[in-house]
Amino acid sequence: MMTGTIRSRLRIRAHLDDVGSTVLSRPGRIATVAALTAVGIGSAVAVLGLAEATRVSVSDRFAAQRSTFVTAQLVDTSVELPDDAAQRVEDINGATAAVVLTELGQRDVSSGGFTSQAPVVRFAGSLEAALDLNVPGQPADADRSIVSGGGAFVGSGVARDLSLGPVGLGPTVSVDGIPCPVLGVITSSPEVPALLTSVLVTRSAEVALGGGSTTIAVQVDAGYANSVARSVGDALVPNRPEAIEGSAVFDTSSLGGQVDSDVRDLVVVVAAVVLAGAVLAGGLSAYSSVTSRRPEIGLRRVMGARPIHIFVLVLSETCLAGLLGGFTGGWAGAALVLSIRPAGEPILDPRYLVAAPVLGLTIGLVSGFLPAIGATRISPSAAFRYV
Amino acid sequence: MTLIVDAHDLALTYPGPPIVNAVVNAHVTVANGEYVAVTGRSGAGKSSLLSVLGGLERPTGGKYLLQGIDMIACSEGDRASVRGELIGFVFQSFLLDDRLSATQNVARGLLYRGGRGDPTERSRAALDRVGLLHRSEADAGELSGGERQRVAIARALVHQPKLLLADEPTGSLDSATSALVLDILDDLHAAGLTIVCVTHSDEVARRAQRRLVVSDGRVEPSPSHLT
Numbered sequence: 001m002m003t004g005t006i007r008s009r010l011r012i013r014a015h016l017d018d019v020g021s022t023v024l025s026r027p028g029r030i031a032t033v034a035a036l037t038a039v040g041i042g043s044a045v046a047v048l049g050l051a052e053a054t055r056v057s058v059s060d061r062f063a064a065q066r067s068t069f070v071t072a073q074l075v076d077t078s079v080e081l082p083d084d085a086a087q088r089v090e091d092i093n094g095a096t097a098a099v100v101l102t103e104l105g106q107r108d109v110s111s112g113g114f115t116s117q118a119p120v121v122r123f124a125g126s127l128e129a130a131l132d133l134n135v136p137g138q139p140a141d142a143d144r145s146i147v148s149g150g151g152a153f154v155g156s157g158v159a160r161d162l163s164l165g166p167v168g169l170g171p172t173v174s175v176d177g178i179p180c181p182v183l184g185v186i187t188s189s190p191e192v193p194a195l196l197t198s199v200l201v202t203r204s205a206e207v208a209l210g211g212g213s214t215t216i217a218v219q220v221d222a223g224y225a226n227s228v229a230r231s232v233g234d235a236l237v238p239n240r241p242e243a244i245e246g247s248a249v250f251d252t253s254s255l256g257g258q259v260d261s262d263v264r265d266l267v268v269v270v271a272a273v274v275l276a277g278a279v280l281a282g283g284l285s286a287y288s289s290v291t292s293r294r295p296e297i298g299l300r301r302v303m304g305a306r307p308i309h310i311f312v313l314v315l316s317e318t319c320l321a322g323l324l325g326g327f328t329g330g331w332a333g334a335a336l337v338l339s340i341r342p343a344g345e346p347i348l349d350p351r352y353l354v355a356a357p358v359l360g361l362t363i364g365l366v367s368g369f370l371p372a373i374g375a376t377r378i379s380p381s382a383a384f385r386y387v
Numbered sequence: 388m389t390l391i392v393d394a395h396d397l398a399l400t401y402p403g404p405p406i407v408n409a410v411v412n413a414h415v416t417v418a419n420g421e422y423v424a425v426t427g428r429s430g431a432g433k434s435s436l437l438s439v440l441g442g443l444e445r446p447t448g449g450k451y452l453l454q455g456i457d458m459i460a461c462s463e464g465d466r467a468s469v470r471g472e473l474i475g476f477v478f479q480s481f482l483l484d485d486r487l488s489a490t491q492n493v494a495r496g497l498l499y500r501g502g503r504g505d506p507t508e509r510s511r512a513a514l515d516r517v518g519l520l521h522r523s524e525a526d527a528g529e530l531s532g533g534e535r536q537r538v539a540i541a542r543a544l545v546h547q548p549k550l551l552l553a554d555e556p557t558g559s560l561d562s563a564t565s566a567l568v569l570d571i572l573d574d575l576h577a578a579g580l581t582i583v584c585v586t587h588s589d590e591v592a593r594r595a596q597r598r599l600v601v602s603d604g605r606v607e608p609s610p611s612h613l614t
Binding site: 300 | 441444468471478486491506
């Protein structure tokens with residue numbers, strides 16, 4: 001081509017200066033796109049933030065209603081629990097079974113020539129019912145009738161390590177050399193899986209005490225978890241109820257989890273619709289801006305701008321508008337969420353604030369694409385038609 | 388004498404409907420350093436001819452060499468490059484950005500031409516050439532009509548084009564201001580610049596060395612001597 005030595009060039013610095021001066025000289029030109037983007041992103045952030053808060057609240061309520069398991073921790077070790085602690089807890093309205101567990105630490109355990117180290121826990125109360133244990137071969141009330149004579153329940157992991165024989169053959173396990181008849185082998189412990197690798201001895205077993213922590217595990221009727229958790233301290237240490245901290249254990253895997261998922265899906269759809277609206281509105285605004293700038297764009301073409309230069313110019317402006325809108329909208333949405341929700345609750349993911357300008361930039365890119373294409377088709381003769 | 392514009396059988400037809408033959412079998416030659424006026428009635432095709440000569444529109448027929456470059460064979464992008472390098476345009480409506488200073492408006496004439504010196508300094512030099520250096524920092528919106536047209540001329544000159552195409556450069560000005568602008572064009576011509584000026588005005592046309600008359604898209608044979 002004979003024009004090989006003649007080629008329009010646009011330096012990045014010159015382009016940025018041009019975009020800057022164009023935007024600053026007529027800020028209203030990009031203000032509409034920026035405002036629409038800000039509204040879209042602000043709404044999306046607000047919807048996501050408020051929905052997250054709602055979801056957490058709904059989830060908590062569902063979990064509280066669904067929960068049937070409560071644990072209470074003795075946080076003041078100077079306090080001694082009464083001997084009938086489990087019974088007292090079971091007497092709380094809504095509680096169905098309770099057991100007091102005291103950790104004795106790692107101990108030597110042996111049986112039939114096999115020796116191992118395992119965590120040992122002393123228990124008092126309705127072990128199987130309170131922890132929903134599966135102990136094959138044991139009658140439902142075995143924990144109360146049998147353990148009074150002293151004995152131990154062995155987790156299936158420990159039983160395997162010790163090559164323990166069938167419970168029906170009356171095996172014995174020694175803890176620190178103290179023999180304890182095996183009352184059963186725990187094959188399932190959904191509430192406290194660690195018990196599968198532990199040995200649980202009765203209170204009457206002659207095993208030396210250690211300074212381990214004490215926990216009360218309680219099975220409750222549905223809907224009573226929070227009230228039982230609050231009442232354990234009063235039931236066991238009426239003069240110092242704060243020595244015990246009770247909490248309901250939530251199961252988020254069932255109905256609450258499904259609700260979480262449904263809410264999340266709905267919110268994503270709403271946020272997507274809002275953002276799509278921002279893209280559409282931004283695109284229309286950008287198109288309108290390009291139409292009103294036909295003489296200017298024509299003049300640029302006259303002065304040597306190639307179509308790609310015009311494309312980059314329009315897209316740069318919409319991207320800048322999107323970036324500003326995203327930044328503004330992100331913070332505005334966050335402010336809205338925080339102003340509506342009670343203080344102190346972590347309800348807004350800070351990543352939204354980082355993502356908002358990026359999303360705004362993307363909206364600017366998408367909404368400006370077609371108008372930018374249209375701008376490249378404006379003939380340089382458009383400059384002549386302006387009087 | 389070297390020709391900067393060498394066009395034969397030029398045609399520009401808009402497909403319509405209705406089909407419009409804006410330029411019909413035009414023969415136009417302009418020598419380097421020449422000052423040519425293009426006249427004719429409204430709608431005769433003067434601006435269409437200027438669009439073709441300036442590379443704004445691709446002719447639909449004929450041959451056109453601009454400074455030896457085949458403008459019909461050029462792509463859209465290449466024609467943009469040729470416009471940016473070789474041609475300066477002046478419009479009746481000035482086409483300035485009123486919110487930018489005179490210097491910034493002139494500097495836009497360099498935007499797509501890359502480096503070669505500081506744009507601000509070159510713009511100020513161009514403004515000096517049209518006698519407006521003292522108004523270089525004023526916003527275009529604050530300038531009078533004559534000053535605005537002089538800024539537009541400075542913008543057309545700032546990249547040192549080979550050919551200046553002016554479309555009714557005095558069409559929006561009073562007679563006193565028009566005379567000032569025409570004096571500037573005379574000075575530029577005297578300095579060696581080639582000028583093609585579309586005008587309704589006999590007064591403007593008389594400043595040129597030669598006149599082309601356009602009628603119904605046809606260019607009347609142009610005398611090679613001064614009118």
